[in-house]
Amino acid sequence: xxxxxxxxxxxxxxxxxxxxxxxxxxxxxxxxxxxxxxxxxxxxxxxxxxxxxxxxxxxxxxxxxxxxxxxxxxxxxxxxxxxxxxxxxxxxxxxxxxxxxxxxxxxxxxxxxxxxxxxxxxxxxxxxxxxxxxxxxxxxxxxxxxxxxxxxxxxxxxxxxxxxxxxxxxxxxxxxxxxxxxxxxxxxxxxxxxxxxxxxxxxxxxxxxxxxxxxxxxxxxxxxxxxxxxxxxxxxxxxxxxxxxxxxxxxxxxxxxxxxxxxxxxxxxxxxxxxxxxxxxxxxxxxxxxxxxxxxxxxxxxxxxxxxxxxxxxxxxxxxxxxxxxxxxxxxxxxxxxxxxxxxxxxxxxxxxxxxxxxxxxxxxxxxxxxxxxxxxxxxxxxxxxxxxxxxxxxxxxxxxxxxxxxxxxxxxxxxxxxxxxxxxxxxxxxxxxxxxxxxxxxxxxxxxxxxxxxxxxxxxxxxxxxxxxxxxxxxxxxxxxxxxxxxxxxxxxxxxxxxxxxxxxxxxxxxxxxxxxxxxxxxxxxxxxxxxxxxxxxxxxxxxxxxxxxxxxxxxxxxxxxxxxxxxxxxxxxxxxxxxxxxxxxxxxxxxxxxxxxxxxxxxxxxxxxxxxxxxxxxxxxxxxxxxxxxxxxxxxxxxxxxxxxxxxxxxxxxxxxxxxxxxxxxxxxxxxxxxxxxx
Amino acid sequence: xxxxxxxxxxxxxxxxxxxxxxxxxxxxxxxxxxxxxxxxxxxxxxxxxxxxxxxxxxxxxxxxxxxxxxxxxxxxxxxxxxxxxxxxxxxxxxxxxxxxxxxxxxxxxxxxxxxxxxxxxxxxxxxxxxxxxxxxxxxxxxxxxxxxxxxxxxxxxxxxxxxxxxxxxxxxxxxxxxxxxxxxxxxxxxxxxxxxxxxxxxxxxxxxxxxxxxxxxxxxxxxxxxxxxxxxxxxxxxxxxxxxxxxxxxxxxxxxxxxxxxxxxxxxxxxxxxxxxxxxxxxxxxxxxxxxxxxxxxxxxxxxxxxxxxxxx
Numbered sequence: 001x002x003x004x005x006x007x008x009x010x011x012x013x014x015x016x017x018x019x020x021x022x023x024x025x026x027x028x029x030x031x032x033x034x035x036x037x038x039x040x041x042x043x044x045x046x047x048x049x050x051x052x053x054x055x056x057x058x059x060x061x062x063x064x065x066x067x068x069x070x071x072x073x074x075x076x077x078x079x080x081x082x083x084x085x086x087x088x089x090x091x092x093x094x095x096x097x098x099x100x101x102x103x104x105x106x107x108x109x110x111x112x113x114x115x116x117x118x119x120x121x122x123x124x125x126x127x128x129x130x131x132x133x134x135x136x137x138x139x140x141x142x143x144x145x146x147x148x149x150x151x152x153x154x155x156x157x158x159x160x161x162x163x164x165x166x167x168x169x170x171x172x173x174x175x176x177x178x179x180x181x182x183x184x185x186x187x188x189x190x191x192x193x194x195x196x197x198x199x200x201x202x203x204x205x206x207x208x209x210x211x212x213x214x215x216x217x218x219x220x221x222x223x224x225x226x227x228x229x230x231x232x233x234x235x236x237x238x239x240x241x242x243x244x245x246x247x248x249x250x251x252x253x254x255x256x257x258x259x260x261x262x263x264x265x266x267x268x269x270x271x272x273x274x275x276x277x278x279x280x281x282x283x284x285x286x287x288x289x290x291x292x293x294x295x296x297x298x299x300x301x302x303x304x305x306x307x308x309x310x311x312x313x314x315x316x317x318x319x320x321x322x323x324x325x326x327x328x329x330x331x332x333x334x335x336x337x338x339x340x341x342x343x344x345x346x347x348x349x350x351x352x353x354x355x356x357x358x359x360x361x362x363x364x365x366x367x368x369x370x371x372x373x374x375x376x377x378x379x380x381x382x383x384x385x386x387x388x389x390x391x392x393x394x395x396x397x398x399x400x401x402x403x404x405x406x407x408x409x410x411x412x413x414x415x416x417x418x419x420x421x422x423x424x425x426x427x428x429x430x431x432x433x434x435x436x437x438x439x440x441x442x443x444x445x446x447x448x449x450x451x452x453x454x455x456x457x458x459x460x461x462x463x464x465x466x467x468x469x470x471x472x473x474x475x476x477x478x479x480x481x482x483x484x485x486x487x488x489x490x491x492x493x494x495x496x497x498x499x500x501x502x503x504x505x506x507x508x509x510x511x512x513x514x515x516x517x518x519x520x521x522x523x524x525x526x527x528x529x530x531x532x533x534x535x536x537x538x539x540x541x542x543x544x545x546x547x548x549x550x551x552x553x554x555x556x557x558x559x560x561x562x563x564x565x566x567x568x569x570x571x572x573x574x575x576x577x578x579x580x581x582x583x584x585x586x587x588x589x590x591x592x593x594x595x596x597x598x599x600x601x602x603x604x605x606x607x608x609x610x611x612x613x614x615x616x617x618x619x620x621x622x623x624x625x626x627x628x629x630x631x632x633x634x635x636x637x638x639x640x641x642x643x644x645x646x647x648x649x650x651x652x653x654x655x656x657x658x659x660x661x662x663x664x665x666x667x668x669x670x671x672x673x674x675x676x677x678x679x680x681x
Numbered sequence: 682x683x684x685x686x687x688x689x690x691x692x693x694x695x696x697x698x699x700x701x702x703x704x705x706x707x708x709x710x711x712x713x714x715x716x717x718x719x720x721x722x723x724x725x726x727x728x729x730x731x732x733x734x735x736x737x738x739x740x741x742x743x744x745x746x747x748x749x750x751x752x753x754x755x756x757x758x759x760x761x762x763x764x765x766x767x768x769x770x771x772x773x774x775x776x777x778x779x780x781x782x783x784x785x786x787x788x789x790x791x792x793x794x795x796x797x798x799x800x801x802x803x804x805x806x807x808x809x810x811x812x813x814x815x816x817x818x819x820x821x822x823x824x825x826x827x828x829x830x831x832x833x834x835x836x837x838x839x840x841x842x843x844x845x846x847x848x849x850x851x852x853x854x855x856x857x858x859x860x861x862x863x864x865x866x867x868x869x870x871x872x873x874x875x876x877x878x879x880x881x882x883x884x885x886x887x888x889x890x891x892x893x894x895x896x897x898x899x900x901x902x903x904x905x906x907x908x909x910x911x912x913x914x915x916x917x918x919x920x921x922x923x924x925x926x927x928x929x930x931x932x933x934x935x936x937x938x939x940x941x942x943x944x945x946x947x948x949x950x951x952x953x954x955x956x957x958x959x960x961x962x963x964x965x966x967x968x969x970x971x972x973x974x975x976x977x978x979x980x981x982x983x984x985x986x987x988x989x990x991x992x993x994x
Contacts, residue, residue: 380802383744383745383746384744398789398792401788401792402785402788403785403786403788403789403792404778404782404785404786404789409785412785413781413782413785416781416838417838420829420832420833420838423829423833424833424836429992432988432989435826435829435833435988436985438825438826438829439822439823439825439826439829439981439984439985440822441825442821442822442824442825443818443819443821443822445821446788446817446818446819446821447818449788449791449792449814449818450814450815450818452792453792453795453796453799453810453814454811456796457795457796457799457800457807457810458799461744461746461796461799461800461802462742462743462799462800462801462802463742463802527776527777535836535837535838535839536779536780536781536832536837536838536839536842537776537777537778537779537839538777538778538779538781538782539776539777539778542774542777542778543760543777543778543782543786546756546760546763546774546777547753547756547757547760550755550756550759550760551752551753551756553756554751554752554755554756554906555752557733557902557905557906558748558751558752558902558903558906559902560902561732561733561734561735561736561901561902561905562730562733562734563734566736566737567736567737567739567901568736568737568738568739569738569739569740569741570738570739570740570741571740571741572740572741572742572743572801572802572803572898573738573740573803573897573898574801574803574804574805574897574898575803575805575897580742580802580803582802584802584803584804585802585803585804585807586799586804586806586807586808586810586811590807590808590811591807591810591811592811593811594811594812594815594970594971595815595818597971598815598819598971598974
């Protein structure tokens, strides 16, 4: 086909996806009474939109060119101008894959939801997808903020969808408040940019030439976008909100919504603000290290499966920020090639995390649906009842722990290589930052593996710990198919990484003017290389192939032994104790006990044991055990702020007379004041 | 291509055969130091032969994960064994994965072994898994710092490259950064292979065991695979230490004389390192579990000092 047609088709596909999401959100409203039809309409349009987005964003990534689209809005100042450039395309690609998987999954998931209306959920879900697409492609600050706000509001509605539960309502309000504080900072940031350039168009922000108030802009956007990205210490809403949402929504929120904050920061720091000062770049790196470590430490002690996944999202955002921060540092040190390497690590982890976190949340939703609980202490033995869900969860767990041959390893490998190369990039003491970040990344990765051994081992292995777990059943095939999409993606981005990573070239070319991919693939694309000479290579396809081969040999040896050894099943030996029941099993709390003791300074664990004795203290009649971990940030940082705000708010009650005349007077006075100061001749 | 295949096959055979021997040597040396006769250095082979001939009991509470774990442990360890230079500086699969792949592949094996421990439902298995994952997680940053130090002086994470650069600068092992990194990695070796003072490989006392608790339910050929895998892992970590810091005699070509010298010096260094391990094991008491983090913190600080001292020297 001639090139013109391809690019025209790509634009069409890109815009058609938006209309598909719009149809997917409005359609169910027309048939809201007919749950079955609403379910079909919302899922079909969601899948169509996702696939169209995958296609158009892949084309843009491969060709590396920008596409524009605009429509009249009918409102002054607000212009509907959309731009699909490689940076947006990467996020749009992830969104497309996740949207397809989530929509397919939702088809089965919604048929089982007991208390909710599938039509309403389908409406909100597709509206969320639409607003996300607009956030990634808006090229006008006002349109961006409107899309951002629609995204936040639909996310709020989705979080509090199961609003009959008290905890859900509280989480929804926390999300609402935090999200709007963030939006407030964003509005200030964009207004500052507008006052410097006189326009709301993104294109006019590029490389603002005036002497910038860099620190102000840096801080405004870091807080504004950081809330959404869930960086520590702005993260507290995330572990509250993500678990209470319906599981298909949790997947979308952790997989994509969190990434909008990272998208915004990349857009602003690389494109708008130009080369950063060194302190700002190192601050981002430090934020990444802290978020990674604290996120995984809180994930470790969770017993709620979905909260564990939510904390692990914070950890992975931290890893993304390590690559992002390292890239900014290299940019500040004028090392464009290294900056491209670190940026590729970060971008790859964005795509990877979108895949495996979606997979894990969808699998957790399948477990929740099969057992009716999110509490790991009440699960166990699910591998027998839900074999497919278990395998899919295991794939996600291996990928997120960063083990070869799946995709998590690739991005962590590149992050290490970038940090390692960073040590040689400068002679000053700053270079010590890199190996320290690398060591902390290693600790984070190893603790994440521990957390996922716990998540998979306690939930899926051994004996059922409760009746619900014993009665668990496998999910509908559309849910399994929805999970299989990201699982296949995890494998493809792992084994095929050497062939797929060059697609990120267009992004580094856009942000840093560097094409790095020629150095990334060695040995005819068979191995990955970090680009620098002699720096090290790894071949995921070879590792995968040899692992399968060696496993097969080992299986042969293990199965037959030397002269056809006999296998039989019997009761577990258990050091000679007979009668193993589920009450003897190791629990999730017990599993993380050593780490709870070792990091007691952070957790401040409290426990209370009350035992009732009859005759002898060795034979208690009943024991009550309570264990609690301090939520440091909530208690130390947010509780005082909350108290002060509430105090002030109570004082403001004085002017709330409840009289409509008084309110009209307030509005009038405000208007007059604004006209006096705001409008200049 | 054929030469790679040939050297891979040879090294595979070498790793598989040598690993039990090293374990036997360590056991015998330890026994001699404690004025015992010891089982002889070939005992591990006899153990393997015995286990491979026996039948096995699979706990009825276990799932396919229980059977998959030994296979993954064994195959990851052997695969890593092909990525690491032993006699010659050219490891057969060194281009397929450097030191990061080594660390993460061993991590994959540990991940499955910990799941295998949890799979039986026995509380000993869970206890072992929990402790093993905890200790290895805490050992990881120290290991990475030491590896960073080595990789920085070689400017590569490729292990053959590391060995070659170490050969190039023959007095480098005297540099403080290298000695500190060696010390850090040695502590990690003790922790990762489950030796005193972190874990006692000879114990089956419920409250103290870590590795043994995890594999308590395994028997027959599966136990053989796990033990073999653990020995190979021990050999790999020892080789990593030897050849990254003291690459004396490592042959750079495949001439018969070079290989003979390489083999001789490699075995000699293995015996020396084994003696060091035995010395540490015999002169120390096993630590309480919650003292182990302090030991690993020391290793971390050694690693950090190693990095900082690359500035000074």
